[in-house]
Structures are given as structure tokens and as C-alpha cells.
Amino acid sequence: MNRIVREHYPVEKLPEDLREGLPAGRKVTVTLEEEGVDEEGLSERLAAILANPRPMTIDQARALAGNRSTSTEEAVTRIRSLRDEWDQ
Structure with missing residues (x-):
């Protein structure tokens, strides 16, 4: 999610x-959450x-x-960048 x-x-x-x-001059905590994500259902399936x-x-x-909205190319790019950071 x-x-x-x-804060x-x-x-x-x-x-x-x-x-x-x-009231003006006060501070608040703002929390934004994406709607429509069924994280509980995903956790149960896993x-x-x-x-x-x-x-x-x-x-x-x-x-x-389920749909993870990550293409194969994106996943490969992320994995390669994580792998390659150890080679530097």
C-alpha cells in the first residue's frame, strides 16, 4: 500500500x-493512503x-x-541495479 x-x-x-x-498557525499530521489496494487479501494469499x-x-x-503493476522489464532493471551496486 x-x-x-x-508530521x-x-x-x-x-x-x-x-x-x-x-485554526491558523497550528501544525497537523497529514496521512495519504492509496485507495483500492487489498493488502490484507494479498497477505492471506501469500x-x-x-x-x-x-x-x-x-x-x-x-x-x-495478482497484478503488481510492475512490468518484467522494470523488475529486471531493479534487480540488475541492486546486483550491480555491489560491484562498485
């Missing part, structure tokens, strides 16, 4: 509709997979994990 937290954020910097009812491991194809594993 994508989550952004800003001690000045009320004056908030958009007008969020400032409504808050726990079930780990509890009953069995051989499966990559396509079967992807189907169980």
Missing part, C-alpha cells in the same frame, strides 16, 4: 477545503502459498500474487 505521512505540517499549506475548521509450498510455473505464481 502506498502511504505518505507528513508537523503547517495548516496554512493545506488546500482550502482541508483547512476548514482548523500466507497460504507459504504454508503449502508446491512446485508451480511462473505464470501460476503470477496469477496467485
Whole structure:
């Protein structure tokens, strides 16, 4: 889940509709969370997979994990950059 937290954020910097009812000069904590992410369901599916491991194809594993919105190319690039940082 994508989550952004800003503590001690000045009320004056908030958009007008969020400032409504808050006294000026105060600080607030702002938390933003992405909607529509079923992290609990994902955790349950992963726990079930780990509890009953069995051989499966990559396509079967992807189907169980669900859409991760990362392309194969992005994943390969991330892995290579992590691997290559140890070579420097």
C-alpha cells in the first residue's frame, strides 16, 4: 500500500477545503493512503502459498500474487541495479 505521512505540517499549506475548521498557525499530521489496494487479501494469499509450498510455473505464481503493476522489464532493471551496486 502506498502511504505518505507528513508530521508537523503547517495548516496554512493545506488546500482550502482541508483547512476548514482548523485554526491558523497550528501544525497537523497529514496521512495519504492509496485507495483500492487489498493488502490484507494479498497477505492471506501469500500466507497460504507459504504454508503449502508446491512446485508451480511462473505464470501460476503470477496469477496467485495478482497484478503488481510492475512490468518484467522494470523488475529486471531493479534487480540488475541492486546486483550491480555491489560491484562498485
